[in-house]
Structures are given as C-alpha cells and as structure tokens.
Amino acid sequence: MDINPKVGIICCSGEEIPAGTVSRLAVRRVLEVLRPDRTVTLCLPLFLAGGEEEREFARRHPTISVDGCGKLCAKRGTEMYSGTVAVSLDVAEILGDQYPDLHRSTRQKSLDDKAAVWLVAERIAVEVDRLLGGDSPVTETSDQAATAGCACSQPAPAMNLEIHGQPVPVNGLAMIFEHLRDRGVAPTEDSGEALLETVRIYHPVPEEESGLYREALLRAYQHFWRMT
Amino acid sequence: MTEKVPKKLVVPCSGIGKVHGLLGREAMLELVERQHPGDFDTVCLALLVVGDPETNAKIQQQPCITVDGCPKACAKKNVELAGGTVEHALWVVGALKRHRGVNAGTGTALSDDGWEIAAEIAGDIAAGCPDAGKKE
Numbered sequence: 394m395d396i397n398p399k400v401g402i403i404c405c406s407g408e409e410i411p412a413g414t415v416s417r418l419a420v421r422r423v424l425e426v427l428r429p430d431r432t433v434t435l436c437l438p439l440f441l442a443g444g445e446e447e448r449e450f451a452r453r454h455p456t457i458s459v460d461g462c463g464k465l466c467a468k469r470g471t472e473m474y475s476g477t478v479a480v481s482l483d484v485a486e487i488l489g490d491q492y493p494d495l496h497r498s499t500r501q502k503s504l505d506d507k508a509a510v511w512l513v514a515e516r517i518a519v520e521v522d523r524l525l526g527g528d529s530p531v532t533e534t535s536d537q538a539a540t541a542g543c544a545c546s547q548p549a550p551a552m553n554l555e556i557h558g559q560p561v562p563v564n565g566l567a568m569i570f571e572h573l574r575d576r577g578v579a580p581t582e583d584s585g586e587a588l589l590e591t592v593r594i595y596h597p598v599p600e601e602e603s604g605l606y607r608e609a610l611l612r613a614y615q616h617f618w619r620m621t
Numbered sequence: 622m623t624e625k626v627p628k629k630l631v632v633p634c635s636g637i638g639k640v641h642g643l644l645g646r647e648a649m650l651e652l653v654e655r656q657h658p659g660d661f662d663t664v665c666l667a668l669l670v671v672g673d674p675e676t677n678a679k680i681q682q683q684p685c686i687t688v689d690g691c692p693k694a695c696a697k698k699n700v701e702l703a704g705g706t707v708e709h710a711l712w713v714v715g716a717l718k719r720h721r722g723v724n725a726g727t728g729t730a731l732s733d734d735g736w737e738i739a740a741e742i743a744g745d746i747a748a749g750c751p752d753a754g755k756k757e
Contacts, residue, residue, distance in 0.1 A: 405667040406635040408646065413665065417637060421729045436636050438670050438695035441702060466667035473671065498650040499643070499730060 399433045400521045401454030403478075405467040406437065411495035412461035412484040415506070418499070419484070419513035420459055426565030427518040427595055431525060437467055440474035451476030455524045457517060460484060480520045484513055507575055515594070554609040556602060563596050570617040580615040588614055628662040629708070630680065631746060633688040634696040635666060640725045640735065641690030641713040647731060648688060648713075648742035656740075657747055661686075669699045680705035686746055688713065709746070716742050 404420040407413025424432050433454060439447045450456065451471050457480040458468035468481040492505040499506075552567055553560035563569075569591060578584050588610040589603060598606045631649045636642025653661045662683075668676040681704045687696035688711045697710045716738055717725065725735035 404637065405665065406637060406646075407665040407667055408633065408635060408649065408663045409665045413667075417635065418729065420637065425729065434637055436634065436638065436642070436693075436695060438634060438666050438699050439693060441670055442693050442695040442698040464668065464671075464673070466665065466671045466673075470667060470670040498647060498654060500647065500650075500736070 398525065399431055399454055400524050401450055401456040402432055402434050402459060402517065403437050403450075403456060403467045403471050404434075404459040405461050407461040407466070408497070410461050411497050412488070414497050414499065415488070415495065415509045415513055416459045416461045416467075416484050418510045419517060422510060422514035423517045423521065426568055427514055428521045429564060431521055437470050440470055448475050451478060455479040457482060457520050457524070459513070459517060479524055482513070482516060482520070487513055487516055504575060507572065511572060552613065554606065554613060556605050556609055563592060565595065566592070566613070567617065569595065570614055573614070574618065574621070580611070580618045582611070584614065585611045627683045628660060630683050630685045631661050631663050631688065632666055632685055632696045632700055634690050636690040636695070637728060639690060639728050640731070641717070643728050643731060644713045644716070644725060644735060644739050644742065645688035645690050647736070647739040648746070651740055651743040652746055656743055661746070666696060666699055669703045672703070677703045684708040686711065688742065711742065711745065713742065716745070
C-alpha cells in the first residue's frame, strides 16, 4: 500500500488553442507551487510513445485530467491507454467567457492569461485535496521531482518569512506576490490581511501566529515591490 | 496560375516536465504566429493521441516537422502512428548543444536566452534544413 499517495495530473497542452496553454501552465503551477508534495504528472503523448510503465500511471494514481476544450483529449487519452480518471476538468468550461484576452504563447502574457492560470490552478488544487481526503496543504519544501516518467518539474524555489526569528519557507511566495501586484494590491498596511488570506490558501498558518505572519508578509511584500 | 502549396505542420511535443518541451512549443508558435504564419501551421498533439479522424487526415495530407524535447520522441512517434510523413525531426537537445551552459529557463517560463534559442529553432525549421537540431 502506498503510504504517501499522490494525485496524478494529465493535461492536454493543446497547441492550437490558448486554453491549451492555460491547462499546461495551471498544472505546472500546482506541481511547483500549490501542491508540490502531493502531485505528479506525465506527458499525455507518452501513453502512446512510451511503454507499460507510463501506461500504468492512472492505475497507480487517482488522476485528474485537465483539458483545454470539450474534446477532452487528456481524459479520453488517459482512459484509452491507462485507466479511468477520477476528475475531469475542462478549462473552457471553468473560464467561461470571463477572460477573452488569452494567448497561446507565454511571450504575450496578459492579465487575463495570468488570472486564468490562477483560477484553473486553484480549482485543480481543490480537487487534489478532495481526492486525498481534504487534508491541509503540506508545508515542507520537497527536493524531489514531482513527476513520473520523463517529466521532472521541481517545486518553485521557496522564499523565507522570518517567524519567531526562524526562517519559514513558503513555496512560490514570489509568484503569489507577483499575482497580487498585478491585481493592484499596494504594499500598504491595509494590505496585510489580503496578503495573509491569500498565502493561507497555499500555506498553513496557525491562528495564534496570524499577526506574526501578517507583519512578515507585509515586510516581504514591500521589499518585493522595491526590488521589482 | 500557381498551385497553392499546403502549409507544413509543425508538431512539438510540448513536454511538460522540462524547459525542452516549452522551447519546442514556443519555437512552433514563433513560426506560426510571428515569422511565417502563411507557411506553417500546427495541430494539437493530444488530438493525435486520441486518434481524432479530422486531425489524422490533416496529418496524412500535409508534410510534418516534429520538435521533440527528449529521446522518447513523442511528437515524431505520434505523427508516424497517425500515418503522417515526418519531413524533418528536430531535437531541442541538438539546438541546446550550440548554447552549452546557457540557462534557457524552466518548463513554465523561458529566460531571455531561452527566447533566443526558441527563435533560432524556428529559424532552423523555416530554413528547411535543420541539421543543427538533428539527434546524435
């Protein structure tokens, strides 16, 4: 029995449509930042190009498919060659028509592109927690690849907050700061609560340490604004 | 009257684990969106994986150029399994060998050097003789 079960995520990466890029980036966000210790991935075309080891993927992991459009290639491909998916997500359905300015290339990242990736990534993270029993996110920074087969993405480097004089790593904090800055959250005292609530989604914060985290986050966010 | 030459299809693997997959994907987009939109197009590799009839027919009618990030050669193998003709098979590793030691970025985002390498791979494809990207 696997004592450390991980959720498998397979995305379509559809090259013809912007939602394919969103599917790919959202999955990377989950692997690198949101749930690095609870998820693994595999390139969808490896089901055909690879061997039996790759085709065992969905039999070894409860699997979430993330598709850019209603053709659901990631879901169908996984079920044709590997096993039944536990959750099927359709990016086009999740986004609806609220983000019209999406691009296929990451060169032209618009605010809509960034917001869409966050929205889909957060939805995937919710499904990961649900499949693993609703536990809170793990805190440790993993140094293991969060993948199977040839895929080998690493968690995003953690930034440290100083809590009780000790460094506390928070995975993907710079990315969270970048997201908040793009949404117009200024580095003022008033933003402390918004910072805390956003980070709390991805990183467990003990209630009794909320004040310490709020202050540390604000200091780090102000530093981020000065440096970027 | 000149006969219309069919667009060539560029099919990258878009491997999700490493920068190699993103380099191939962005090289394709550089070509079909910026450098030569009239000469090149792409199809979703995932549609080939599930055997989509319309995509298979397209692959069988137009010359294909595959761009793979790792030796598993997902793009090349899937195009061939769908009955397509691979005119050129490019390997991102081959292009990276011209830039030893350079940090091209990650599977999520390319660095400035990575964007230059992607443009270079696109140039290789457009030149029609992508010897520099051949598998060794």
